[in-house]
Amino acid sequence: MESAVQHPLLVTGSYGQLGRAVLAEAASRGIPAEGRDLDTLDITDRGAVASWVDAARPRAIVNCAAFTAVDDCEEHEATARAVNSTAVGHLADACNITGSTLIQISTDYVFDGTANRPYREDDPVAPAGAYGRTKLLGEESARTADHHLIIRTAWLYGLGGHHFVGAIRGQIEGGNTRLRVVADQHGSPTFCDDLATAVLDLAAAEVEGVIHAVNTGITSWHGFAAEIVRQLGAEVEVVPVSTDEFPRPAPRPAYSALDTTRLEQMIGRGMPPWQAGLERYLEASCAF
């Protein structure tokens, strides 16, 4: 991506774990970038979105803002739809006026999770819950931008976020020596810094359409927890349990692995193995 000052990168949801990582990656590349979050830009405010984009005339907008509380979406689907879909339409309309590219972050939850091989970009979508439904509508909204890239990712964790790694570490630091963790859901734990690198590489290559981007390798939440314990050098037993033992308001996909062949073709490499991402996160978060 060019770093011409008159074409900055705009980032929404800039206090979120991915928004922060995208801004940090832009800064490290010398790309002028401006982030906004709810306190300075509510993306459901169509007029505010239009003014912001018109004033900045960005080369691209990375939309990291979302209603991400998966369980709350079940009860508040209309609110989730406003943020995850209608607001994406506002961003797309604004992009069409300035000729900007809309980079929309989407999710494995658009799939039903019943596959037995990693999902490809053109596999049929069938969200099982409200969050996935609203994010799928968000993809449709993003497609109304003349130039758009929809990046589906999964199982994110990053600096400053609330996520699985933090929850497991909190349990360990709280003295829990026996963790019961779901072993029948599979996916690819993905470090936001690695995703941010891929997002800016894809933006630089002006890739459009739909693309899957996750760290390489597949595990279960149980396998992920066991690796966190191992890397932290903790003396903790990780006991495998089934999804049925942890009932939640929203259904979770049993299988969330995403095929990243297109990503590898577009940027010439895949993302690092998930264990390596975890190692760098744990190092960085100790200093954070």
Ligand SMILES: NC(=O)c1ccc[n+]([C@@H]2O[C@H](COP(=O)([O-])OP(=O)(O)OC[C@H]3O[C@@H](n4cnc5c(N)ncnc54)[C@H](OP(=O)(O)O)[C@@H]3O)[C@@H](O)[C@H]2O)c1
């Ligand atoms: N987390 C995952 O495991 C995961 C997996 C797959 C895909 N994704 C997608 O990846 C993207 C980034 O996720 P994330 O984990 O970084 O999310 P996050 O940490 O929850 O950050 C989202 C940010 O957006 C803000 N926001 C919410 N409503 C907004 C609005 N109306 N206007 C402006 N900002 C608003 C949130 O503010 P508040 O916190 O104050 O609400 C938060 O700061 C999202 O599109 C998400 O759907 C996430």
